[in-house]
Amino acid sequence: MNQDHKEPAVRIGLSPETRRQMWQKLMWVGIWLAFMSAPIGDLLDGNHTTAATVLGWLGLATFVTVYLALVLRHTARPLAHTTVYSLLGFLAALAVVLSLTLGSSWLVLFVYVSVSCGATLPITLATWSILVTTATMTVIGTRATHVGDVVPGLVIPAILGGFAMTGVRHLIRTSVELREARATVAQLAANEERLRMARDLHDLLGHSLSLITLKSELAGRMLPDHPDQAAQQVADIEQVSRQALVDVRAAVSGYRRATLPAELAGARTALSAAGIEADVPTKAPEGLPAAEEEVLAWVLREAATNVVRHSGARHCTVTIGERQTLDGRFLELRVQDDGKPGSASPAPGNGLTGLAERLEKVSGVLETEPGRKGFTLIARIPLIPDPGATPLVSGS
Numbered sequence: 368m369n370q371d372h373k374e375p376a377v378r379i380g381l382s383p384e385t386r387r388q389m390w391q392k393l394m395w396v397g398i399w400l401a402f403m404s405a406p407i408g409d410l411l412d413g414n415h416t417t418a419a420t421v422l423g424w425l426g427l428a429t430f431v432t433v434y435l436a437l438v439l440r441h442t443a444r445p446l447a448h449t450t451v452y453s454l455l456g457f458l459a460a461l462a463v464v465l466s467l468t469l470g471s472s473w474l475v476l477f478v479y480v481s482v483s484c485g486a487t488l489p490i491t492l493a494t495w496s497i498l499v500t501t502a503t504m505t506v507i508g509t510r511a512t513h514v515g516d517v518v519p520g521l522v523i524p525a526i527l528g529g530f531a532m533t534g535v536r537h538l539i540r541t542s543v544e545l546r547e548a549r550a551t552v553a554q555l556a557a558n559e560e561r562l563r564m565a566r567d568l569h570d571l572l573g574h575s576l577s578l579i580t581l582k583s584e585l586a587g588r589m590l591p592d593h594p595d596q597a598a599q600q601v602a603d604i605e606q607v608s609r610q611a612l613v614d615v616r617a618a619v620s621g622y623r624r625a626t627l628p629a630e631l632a633g634a635r636t637a638l639s640a641a642g643i644e645a646d647v648p649t650k651a652p653e654g655l656p657a658a659e660e661e662v663l664a665w666v667l668r669e670a671a672t673n674v675v676r677h678s679g680a681r682h683c684t685v686t687i688g689e690r691q692t693l694d695g696r697f698l699e700l701r702v703q704d705d706g707k708p709g710s711a712s713p714a715p716g717n718g719l720t721g722l723a724e725r726l727e728k729v730s731g732v733l734e735t736e737p738g739r740k741g742f743t744l745i746a747r748i749p750l751i752p753d754p755g756a757t758p759l760v761s762g763s
Contacts, residue, residue, distance in 0.1 A: 400431065402475050402524070406465070409472035419469065426465050433458055434479050438486050451487045458483060459500065466507050474521055477504035481525040485532030497529035568615070575611035579604050625664035627651035631685070634671035638683050641675045643704075646684040652698065659748050662725045663687070663700050666733070666746040669722055670702040678706030680741065689750065697747040705741040722746070 409415075410423050437446075437454045446454075462476035477500055484496035501522055508521075586600035628651045638645035651660070667685065674683050683704040690699045723733045729748055736743040 402478060403427070403431065405472045405475050406469070409470060415469065423465065423469055426461060430458060430461050430465070430476060430479070433461075434483060437483055446487075455480070455483055455487065455496075459503075463503070463507065466504075467510075471508060474504050474508050477501070478521060478525045478528055481529035482532050485529040486536055490533055490537070493529070493533050497526060500529070501525045571614045572611055575607050575614075578607050579611075582607070625661050625668065627655070627660050627664050627667070627687070630664040630667045630671075634667055634685060637671055637675050643674065643678075643680055644682040646682070648685065648687060652687060652689070655698065659698070659729050659731075662729050662731060663698070663746060663748065665725055666700055666722050666744070667702065670744045674702065674704045674706070678704045678742065680704035680706030690747070696750045698750055700746040701743065702745075703741060703743040707742075 406423070406427055410420055410427070413420070415423065433454055437451070437458075458476075458480050462473070462480050465476060466473040481497045481500045484500060485493050487493075488496055504521060504525060582600045582604045586597040586604070589597035589600065631647055631649070631651055635645050635647040638647070655663075671683075671685075674680055683702065685703075686699075686701045688699065690697050719733065719735070726733050726746060726748070731746060731748040734745040734747070736745065
């Protein structure tokens with residue numbers, strides 16, 4: 368239970384929160400720097416003077432630094448428009464100067480300018496910028512020797528790379544908007560639940576408290592001249608207050624009861640947030656008694672929590688549905704992960720014991736299947752045969 372859980376991978380559209388996530392994002396962007404082999408090889412071949420070579424290395428280092436800073440920074444937290452335009456202009460100017468002075472090997476810089484345009488500019492402006500950048504590269508390439516071996520091989524990467532980045536940027540924007548929409552929906556749902564609770568409590572207690580107030584005033588007026596009548600009013604107040612207490616406890620227990628639909632949604636959200644691929648049903652079986660549903664909901668919550676915290680898994684599958692065995696008909700909940708063997712198992716003295724005790728109250732059983740890779744937790748609840756009942760069907 369003390370094992371460290373796997374650190375979630377950086378999610379698209381979000382800034383890296385840890386050093387590891389920063390390195391992951393930097394490596395992903397840095398893969399595309401492999402195209403820089405052409406200008407690097409040109410400098411290493413010694414085809415230029417010492418001064419030109421030194422300036423070439425400085426220019427290349429400056430270009431790569433500005434490119435990485437622009438793409439990494441802007442895709443996480445957008446920069447000001449003037450800053451983006453200034454940096455793009457600087458990259459384009461540097462690409463032109465280096466290509467004109469050092470030769471055709473440096474035309475590849477225009478591919479990175481095109482990619483930067485697609486990653487930072489609005490779609491319409493990015494389209495024109497990509498086309499202009501590609502055309503500029505082609506024009507400059509016509510001044511170099513052996514242009515037929517260089518330009519055609521760069522035109523396609525410049526165009527495809529630029530437009531691919533516009534798609535990636537649109538995906539990032541959509542992902543961020545979807546995440547914000549989900550947060551808004553969750554907040555609205557919480558607000559609606561609070562309003563519903565307030566209405567229910569008002570309906571439950573409004574009449575009772577008003578009656579208690581009236582009878583208290585009446586009892587006060589009856590004292591000390593009519594103590595017997597005052598005592599009757601006090602007895603009525605006690606009866607009303609006791610009933611109000613019962614109603615409030617019943618209402619609160621209903622709010623606190625765990626439900627399968629809520630726990631299925633919660634498990635899917637928790638697993639996805641932890642970077643674990645979640646295969647979780649979208650619907651719960653219908654017609655399940657409240658007691659059995661609550662027990663399975665608690666089992667699912669405990670199992671999903673342990674997978675997130677301790678399993679180190681990459682994938683988790685949750686299935687729930689009716690199963691026919693030699694012992695009868697059961698509703699089975701199965702939570703299976705591919706993490707470390709037994710790592711997602713609740714502690715025998717706490718988690719497993721508590722879940723088993725809950726299941727015993729509804730005649731259910733709890734089973735575990737530690738494997739060579741991963742851990743499986745199974746909860747079964749017997750279903751009472753009912754010829755007129757519709758079989759329980761699990762949602763997909």
